Amino acid sequence: MEPVSLFDLAAKQAQWLAVRQSAVAGNIANANTPGYTANDVEPFEKVLDRAAVSLQATQAGHLGNAATNAGFTIKPQEDDGVVMPSKNSVVLEDQLLKAGEVRRSFELNTAIVKAFHSMMMMAVKS
Numbered sequence: 872m873e874p875v876s877l878f879d880l881a882a883k884q885a886q887w888l889a890v891r892q893s894a895v896a897g898n899i900a901n902a903n904t905p906g907y908t909a910n911d912v913e914p915f916e917k918v919l920d921r922a923a924v925s926l927q928a929t930q931a932g933h934l935g936n937a938a939t940n941a942g943f944t945i946k947p948q949e950d951d952g953v954v955m956p957s958k959n960s961v962v963l964e965d966q967l968l969k970a971g972e973v974r975r976s977f978e979l980n981t982a983i984v985k986a987f988h989s990m991m992m993m994a995v996k997s
Contacts, residue, residue, distance in 0.1 A: 877983075877987055878984065878987070881980055881983060881984045881987075883918070884976070884980050885977070885980055886943065887915050887918060887943050888973055888976055888977050888980065890912050890943045890945065891911070891912040891969070891973055892970070892973045893945075894910045894911055894912050894945045895911075895966050895969045895970050895973060896970075897910065898910060898911075898948075898961050898966045899961070899963065899966050899967075899970070901959075901961060902959070902961045902963055902966070903957075903959070904957075904959060905957040905958060905959060906958045906959065907959045907960070907961060908947045908948070908959075908960050909947070909948040909960045909966070910945045910946065910947055910948055911945070911946065911947075911948040911949075911969070912943055912944070912945055912946075913943070913946065918943065948960065
């Protein structure tokens, strides 16, 4: 049986969240590094916009599947005008807010996967 696309989407988001968490952690670790430029990952919505979403064929007469995988890139954070005298652009408060967003997103992702899994298990048991 092929994996359900919701699980694929949740896995892709979990991968994206892991990359974003790594970028935020790197920013926090380099908060006192002279000349360091804060990094961030492109929004997950842009990743989804690049990915072609198509229907899954379960029988020969159904439509084909042409989904593509999109990569995640870490890029310099957009300049918000805040630069320390050391030419460092990391604002710890902003990075801590982003870390909280990542945590909440991981929790939501996990809750959705758990709910969908239990729904599938109930359907299979019936």
